Amino acid sequence: MPExxxxxxxxxxxxxxxxxxxxxxxxxxxxxxxxxxxKEIIFINNQKIINVKxxxxxxxxxxxxxxxxxxxxxxxxxxxxxxxxxxxxNDHIDLIIDNHIILRxxxxxxxxxxxxxxxxxxxxxxxKKLGPEPLTxxxxxxxxxxxxxxxxxxxxxxxxxxxxxxxxxxxxxxESLFISKILPYRKANTLTFTEINILVKKIKYILxxxxxxxxxxxxxxxxxxGKKGNFSxxxxxxxxxxxxxxxxxxxxxxxxxxxRSTFFCSVCQI
Ligand SMILES: [Zn+2]
Numbered sequence: 405m406p407e408x409x410x411x412x413x414x415x416x417x418x419x420x421x422x423x424x425x426x427x428x429x430x431x432x433x434x435x436x437x438x439x440x441x442x443k444e445i446i447f448i449n450n451q452k453i454i455n456v457k458x459x460x461x462x463x464x465x466x467x468x469x470x471x472x473x474x475x476x477x478x479x480x481x482x483x484x485x486x487x488x489x490x491x492x493x494n495d496h497i498d499l500i501i502d503n504h505i506i507l508r509x510x511x512x513x514x515x516x517x518x519x520x521x522x523x524x525x526x527x528x529x530x531x532k533k534l535g536p537e538p539l540t541x542x543x544x545x546x547x548x549x550x551x552x553x554x555x556x557x558x559x560x561x562x563x564x565x566x567x568x569x570x571x572x573x574x575x576x577x578x579e580s581l582f583i584s585k586i587l588p589y590r591k592a593n594t595l596t597f598t599e600i601n602i603l604v605k606k607i608k609y610i611l612x613x614x615x616x617x618x619x620x621x622x623x624x625x626x627x628x629x630g631k632k633g634n635f636s637x638x639x640x641x642x643x644x645x646x647x648x649x650x651x652x653x654x655x656x657x658x659x660x661x662x663x664r665s666t667f668f669c670s671v672c673q674i
Contacts, residue, residue, distance in 0.1 A: 405478050406461065408538065408571025409614035410625050410633065414482050415458040417628040418507060421484050422453045422465065426502040434496040437511060438477060441497065442520035445472060448499075457525075460534045460570030464525050471525040477515030483508040484628040512624065535568045538607055543569055549600045552592040559595060560588035560666060563607070572607065575620055575642045578667045580607040582641045587673045588666045589659070613638065641667035 455466040465472040485506040497509040536542040563577040584603045619633030645658035649669040
């Protein structure tokens with residue numbers, strides 16, 4: 405599943421092709437992804453794109469009076485298409501833009517969704533319940549410490565809760581805990597203020613670094629040009645089980661918890 409860095413990379417790349425241009429019409433080849441595609445999107449006609457934003461893992465196209473809220477689910481991709489010859493069976497939605505490009509939504513597993521909403525997208529039920537953005541000041545050590553003090557769940561599970569902080573999934577929770585030297589299954593309330601301080605800094609660091617490197621392509625993530633992200637080579641633990649720790653040469657462990665794989669080094673992390 406794409407996490408914050410991948411969605412940010414996508415947003416930054418599609419932005420110059422969309423902002424200020426018009427959606428002339430759409431071609432919807434598959435009317436049902438996770439939810440039905442709203443008729444307003446199927447019959448969209450000459451709508452100006454005022455802005456393109458990201459909130460958590462959502463990409464939002466802001467129109468004059470409405471917004472289109474897009475979630476990529478597990479395997480969704482947004483592509484900038486300049487030459488429309490090849491269409492494959494996973495290409496579900498095209499937005500035809502008046503600068504001769506197509507914004508194409510492709511999704512193998514179809515867990516993504518598109519929502520039509522008024523232009524105050526922040527009031528949408530999915531967006532409203534989201535916690536702070538990890539790369540803003542509202543995600544800070546005092547905020548996280550206050551929350552962790554009250555929770556006995558594993559710190560990794562807590563970091564992946566969107567109502568606490570958005571956009572951190574399995575990749576970046578595993579990686580940020582590794583570079584913070586904290587075991588992922590530690591109960592949140594056992595973390596000291598110093599450890600939280602380090603964790604908050606490292607989360608921001610790793611997300612910035614991944615964005616700079618085009619995100620992580622582990623499953624099928626590609627950017628709007630069809631290019632893979634480069635961050636995979638910087639991973640310390642994620643999907644590196646049985647490989648040697650890059651710091652201490654011990655084997656990386658994998659543990660399945662709540663159906664998610666957790667990766668860690670039993671020497672570097674305490
Ligand atoms: Zn190690």
